[in-house]
Amino acid sequence: MHEIDGYITDFYREGKSHRYTGQLSDDFQRALAKFYVDPPKDQCTFYHTMEFPCGEVVPGAWDLRRREQVYLGYVDFSGQRVLELGSATGYLGFYMEAQGAGVVCFDLPIRTPPDIIPLPTTLRSKRLYEHASLTEKLHKSWWYGHAKLNSKNKAVYGDIYNLPDDLGDFDIATLGCILLHLRDPFAALQQAACRTEKAIIVTDVVWTPLEMKRALMEFNPGNPPEYPTNWWGISPGAVSRMLNILGFSSIDIYYHTQKHRPVHNIGGSSFTDKCLFTIVGQRHPHYVDRHPMPESEVAIQAELARQWLADPDIEALNARISQLNAQISQFNAEISHLNLQISHFQEQVDALKSSTSWRLTAPIRLVGRILKGR
Amino acid sequence: MRTHPSAPIPDVKVDHARECIEKFYKPALPRKHPLTGQLTNEFQSLLSQAHADLTPGECYFYHTMEFSAGEVSQGGWDFRGGEDKYLGFVDFQGQKVLEFGPASGFFSFYLESKGAEIVCFDIAVGAPPEQLSLPEVDLAAYLESGAKIAKDTRNSWWYAHAKYNSKAKAVYGNIYDLPPDLGRYDVSTFGCILLHLSNPFAVLSQAAAVTDKAIVVTELVKAPLDLESSYIEFHPGDRPRSPGNWWGLSPGSVAKMLTILGFPEISLNYHAQKHRIDHDQANPLIDVPLFTVVGEKSKYLLKRLNARTSNLEIQKSPDEQSLIDAAIRNEILQHEIEALRSSTSWRLTQPIRTVADALKRWFG
Numbered sequence: 172m173h174e175i176d177g178y179i180t181d182f183y184r185e186g187k188s189h190r191y192t193g194q195l196s197d198d199f200q201r202a203l204a205k206f207y208v209d210p211p212k213d214q215c216t217f218y219h220t221m222e223f224p225c226g227e228v229v230p231g232a233w234d235l236r237r238r239e240q241v242y243l244g245y246v247d248f249s250g251q252r253v254l255e256l257g258s259a260t261g262y263l264g265f266y267m268e269a270q271g272a273g274v275v276c277f278d279l280p281i282r283t284p285p286d287i288i289p290l291p292t293t294l295r296s297k298r299l300y301e302h303a304s305l306t307e308k309l310h311k312s313w314w315y316g317h318a319k320l321n322s323k324n325k326a327v328y329g330d331i332y333n334l335p336d337d338l339g340d341f342d343i344a345t346l347g348c349i350l351l352h353l354r355d356p357f358a359a360l361q362q363a364a365c366r367t368e369k370a371i372i373v374t375d376v377v378w379t380p381l382e383m384k385r386a387l388m389e390f391n392p393g394n395p396p397e398y399p400t401n402w403w404g405i406s407p408g409a410v411s412r413m414l415n416i417l418g419f420s421s422i423d424i425y426y427h428t429q430k431h432r433p434v435h436n437i438g439g440s441s442f443t444d445k446c447l448f449t450i451v452g453q454r455h456p457h458y459v460d461r462h463p464m465p466e467s468e469v470a471i472q473a474e475l476a477r478q479w480l481a482d483p484d485i486e487a488l489n490a491r492i493s494q495l496n497a498q499i500s501q502f503n504a505e506i507s508h509l510n511l512q513i514s515h516f517q518e519q520v521d522a523l524k525s526s527t528s529w530r531l532t533a534p535i536r537l538v539g540r541i542l543k544g545r
Numbered sequence: 546m547r548t549h550p551s552a553p554i555p556d557v558k559v560d561h562a563r564e565c566i567e568k569f570y571k572p573a574l575p576r577k578h579p580l581t582g583q584l585t586n587e588f589q590s591l592l593s594q595a596h597a598d599l600t601p602g603e604c605y606f607y608h609t610m611e612f613s614a615g616e617v618s619q620g621g622w623d624f625r626g627g628e629d630k631y632l633g634f635v636d637f638q639g640q641k642v643l644e645f646g647p648a649s650g651f652f653s654f655y656l657e658s659k660g661a662e663i664v665c666f667d668i669a670v671g672a673p674p675e676q677l678s679l680p681e682v683d684l685a686a687y688l689e690s691g692a693k694i695a696k697d698t699r700n701s702w703w704y705a706h707a708k709y710n711s712k713a714k715a716v717y718g719n720i721y722d723l724p725p726d727l728g729r730y731d732v733s734t735f736g737c738i739l740l741h742l743s744n745p746f747a748v749l750s751q752a753a754a755v756t757d758k759a760i761v762v763t764e765l766v767k768a769p770l771d772l773e774s775s776y777i778e779f780h781p782g783d784r785p786r787s788p789g790n791w792w793g794l795s796p797g798s799v800a801k802m803l804t805i806l807g808f809p810e811i812s813l814n815y816h817a818q819k820h821r822i823d824h825d826q827a828n829p830l831i832d833v834p835l836f837t838v839v840g841e842k843s844k845y846l847l848k849r850l851n852a853r854t855s856n857l858e859i860q861k862s863p864d865e866q867s868l869i870d871a872a873i874r875n876e877i878l879q880h881e882i883e884a885l886r887s888s889t890s891w892r893l894t895q896p897i898r899t900v901a902d903a904l905k906r907w908f909g
Contacts, residue, residue, distance in 0.1 A: 190573060205562035281570045288805060289750065328570065355744045357779070361678075386779035390746070390798045391805065409779045416679055416780065516882060523885045527901075528894035536890055 191329035192337045195275070200325055207314035215315050216308035217437070219262030223319045231260060232435035234442060239266045240462055241427040244372050244451035246343065247460035248272035254341040254366055256331060256359070257349030260312040264324050267345075274324040275338070276313070279306045281328060286354040288391055288399045298399055334362045343459060345372045348447070350410070352400045356388075357413050364417035369457040371419055377426070377446040378404030386412035410450045419452030426475035446475075580718040581726045584664070589714050596703030604704050605697035607824070608651035612708045618701075620649060621824030628655050629850050630816035633761050633839035635732065636848040637661040643730040645720065645752065646738035649701040654709045656734075663713035664730070665702070668695050670717050675743050676788040677780060687788050723751050732847070734761045737835070739799070740792050745777070746802050753806035758845035760808050766815070766834040767793025775801040796836045803840030810841040 193199060217231035235242055243263065249271035255264045258276035268274050279285060284302035289295060310328075317324060329335050332355060344363040350356040350373060363371055378392055385408050392404035411422045431445035453459060464472070523529060582588055606620035624631055632652070638660035647653045647665035657663050668674060673691035678684050699717075706713060718724055720742065733752040739745040739762065752760055767781050774797045781793035800811045817832040841847060885891060 202562040202565055205559045206566040208559055281566070283570075354746065357743065386781075387776045388779060390775040390777060390801055392775070412779050416677055418680055420680070519882050520885065523882070523891070528898055529885075529890060531897065532890035532894055535893065539889070 191280070191327075191335040194327045194329075194335065195325055195337065195339065203326055204314065204317070207311055209318070210311035210315050212315065214308060215312035216260075216305060217312050218259035218309055218435070221260060221262060221312075221316050221319075223316075225319070227319070230437055231262075232432050232437060233262075233445075234430040235262055235266075238427065238429055239263065241425055241464075241468060242347065242374055242429065242447070242449060243267070243345065244374075244423060244425055244449045245462045245464055246370065246372060246451060247462055248343070249460075251342040251369075251459065252340070254338070254344045254363065256344060256346045256363060257352075258313060258326075259309050261316050261322075261324070263345065263347055265316060265320050265322055268320075268322055268324050272343075275327055275341070276324055277327050277329070277331065277334070277338075278310065278313070279328060280330070281310060282307050283328075285352055285400055286402065288354075288402060302400070332358045332362060334366065338366060341367050342369045343367065343372065344370075345374075347372075347374045348376060350375050350405055351403050354402055356403060356405060360413050360417060364414075364419070368454065370451055370453045370459045371414060371417075372449065372451050373410050373414070374447055374449040375405050375410065377448055378406070384408055407448045407450060411452070414450065414452030417452075418454055420455050421453040421458070423451045423453075425449045425451075426472060428475070578722070578725050580669070580716075580724045583716045583718075583724065584714055584726065584728065592715055593703065593706070596700060597707075599700050599704045599707075601704065603697065604649075604701035605694050606701050607648035607698055610649055610651060610701070610705055612705070616708075618649075619826055620651075621821050622651075623819040623830055624651055627816060627818050628652070630814060631736065631763055631818065631835070631837060632656075632734065633763075633812065633814060633837040634850045635759065635761060635839060636850050637732065638848075640731040640758075640847070641729075643727070643733045643752070643755065645733065645735050645748070646741075647702060647715075647736075648698050650705050650711075650713070652734065652736055653702070653713045654705060654711055657709075657711055657713055661732075663711075664728070665713060665715050666720065666723070666727075667699065667702070667715065667717055669719060670696075670699070674741060674789055675791065677791060679780075679786070679788045682786060682788050684788065691789070720748050721751065723755065727755055730756050731758045731845075732756065732761060733759075734763075736763045737765060739764055739794055740767075741789050743791055745792060745794065749802050749806055753803075753808065756808075757842070759839055759841040759847050760803055760806075761837065761839050762799045762803070763835055763837040764794050764796075764799065766836055767795075773797055796838055799838045800840065803838065806840075808840030808842055810843055810846060812839045812841075813837070 194203075212229070217229050218233060220231040220234035220236060221229045222236060223229075243266075247270070248267045251267075251272045253264075253267050253272045253274045255261075255267070255274055255276045258264045258278050261276060264274045264276045282303045283306055284299045285306070287295070287298055287302060310326075313326065316322070317326075327335065327338060331353065344367040346359070346363065350359065353359050360371065360373075378389060385406070387406045388409045389404035391402060393401060407424055411424070414422060426446070426448050428444040428446055430442040432440045432442055434440070451459075583592075601618060604618070606618040607622065608620040609623040609625060610618045610620065611625065612618070636659075637656050640661045642656055642661045642663050644653055644656070644663060644665045645667075647667055650665065653663050653665050671692065672695065673688040674695060676684060676687045676691060699715075702715065705711070706715075716724065716727060721744065733756040735748075735752070739748065742748050749760065749762075767778060774795060776795045777798045778793040780791060796813050800813070803809075803811065813836060815834060815836050817834050819830040820833040821828040821830055839847075
């Protein structure tokens with residue numbers, strides 16, 4: 172028996188190996204810089220609008236200029252070691268570097284597509300190819316900015332659900348509008364939490380209904396076929412609960428709008444205001460320093476929270492919930508009444524079947540059944 | 546640090562750097578899946594031998610199980626009499642079924658008795674179930690006890706397997722990475738396991754890849770009840786000390802996931818099943834509301850057991866459904882009483898009862 176047990180246990184033991192280690196060495200960073208040296212601008216996709224010291228402004232899908240602080244929850248990055256997950260063109264990573272942070276930017280491996288929802292109407296291989304090309308163009312845009320800004324930020328590419336063992340530890344991790352694009356947001360946050368000592372900053376898109384009290388996530392919200400990378404509409408409540416569970420017990424939330432071009436169409440659409448929320452989760456007692464929120468912003472925050480939290484849809488839903496709860500109570504009362512009746516009837520049936528009359532006439536019923544040929 | 550074998554050497558030329566970087570990020574070659582070969586008769590026989598001669602004391606019964614000779618093992622869930630509702634009223638006769646998370650196997654052996662060919666997939670031998678790292682719980686202790694419960698639950702499956710002389714096969718492994726030789730199935734079933742998994746969509750994707758006709762998902766009623774919204778709730782708050790409860794799923798979220806995975810013909814029914822809180826034998830059985838979503842491929846619609854899955858009925862909420870169930874039961878009993886009272890036997894013995902009543906009155 173022991174031998175069989177040993178065989179079965181060994182059979183199910185899984186081996187573990189890790190790829191993507193060794194990327195933070197100076198040698199490797201130099202090699203990456205050479206790999207992406209002088210990328211032609213037309214081979215880059217700019218996710219962020221970029222502004223360089225020479226005065227050059229390259230338009231992107233998101234223009235976060237002058238709204239960086241609220242996007243990053245008013246955290247003071249001076250002297251902090253930051254892990255930026257999902258850096259795309261890198262606007263925020265370069266901003267944090269300018270604020271005095273040492274930044275490691277993590278993104279998808281080269282020519283690797285992001286998580287794609289296997290929508291039935293999606294031509295999967297075509298989509299995968301398109302998104303793999305997009306990853307490459309985004310990497311090029313990051314290195315374009317890196318060279319222009321003479322940045323010291325380091326790039327690491329790999330699997331966000333299995334960060335390289337030698338990535339190191341950080342004071343702060345940031346996830347700017349990437350959780351909605353990940354098939355497993357909690358797993359990604361868990362990976363970040365393992366490497367982060369002080370704070371995790373999560374910014375994500377506001378989906379209605381905006382929910383703080385419950386940790387709701389909507390699977391593949393909106394119109395699916397066009398957006399195979401939109402996995403989740405995540406509520407601030409869900410992000411808060413996840414960060415709490417991962418040990419970041421102090422939660423601050425900010426609401427803001429940022430300039431965004433719908434479907435990231437840089438040439439063909441103008442900016443609209445996109446509603447976002449930012450949550451700063453901090454580990455007690457390792458708090459980070461914060462910039463004071465400008466007076467003007469305090470009023471805006473209050474107004475946005477009022478508008479979004481008091482969404483008429485929410486009110487309508489709450490009214491519906493109350494109505495349904497009343498209905499449930501009524502049903503429960505009726506069910507209890509019916510159950511009492513059932514017990515009463517069941518007793519009657521049992522009494523009838525166990526009565527002397529019924530037992531006395533059993534032979535008659537038997538004869539009756541025989542005569543009927545049953 | 547150059548731990549990776551293809552990490553580049555210092556100060557290389559641009560062309561060489563490109564070559565090194567390409568090589569570094571090149572996808573790893575797929576290696577042989579470690580858990581293949583489990584469906585062979587030899588391996589099944591080995592598993593059976595490894596779980597031979599178990600006593601009930603070595604088993605954890607997740608389900609109440611009824612064996613021959615009146616032996617009943619009490620479990621946390623008692624599904625006796627509620628099987629068809631739980632399984633979406635699907636007719637399993639002649640179907641090849643992959644059951645995910647069979648636990649003690651109540652449904653494995655039920656489905657087998659209904660004419661299905663069963664393969665059960667459960668957690669790898671020696672592994673604990675996934676647990677949320679809640680700050681207030683001792684995760685190591687939960688993982689250890691989880692692994693022990695998984696082992697004892699597996700024992701209970703094999704105990705029942707022997708008792709029923711079952712032909713059902715068992716495969717163990719990682720539900721997010723099914724062995725490639727698992728084969729193809731007509732129907733896959735998930736009975737209250739998605740809430741315990743960190744990534745329900747990934748698991749359904751794995752099932753969809755090996756299922757030809759339908760996926761049956763049963764879950765606890767937790768999140769919004771409608772089919773229109775696809776909400777799931779992360780670690781629903783009513784049980785803060787349950788690290789195994791990852792999600793509350795709405796029927797709409799399950800329906801949407803199944804639709805996306807190519808099972809767009811959705812039907813839904815609500816039902817109540819008997820459950821002991823915390824799976825504790827000391828607790829009484831209470832009714833717990835559940836829902837079952839069946840997603841089918843358009844070209845392979847399965848037969849259903851009766852008309853209870855009509856569109857009218859499947860749209861009812863659990864409370865409405867319980868009310869309907871109670872009302873139906875009430876009506877059936879009333880009919881039964883009327884039939885008994887109008888039967889020849891009852892009418893024939895009327896004089897005896899009259900005499901008996903008179904005697905009772907006479908003697909006080």
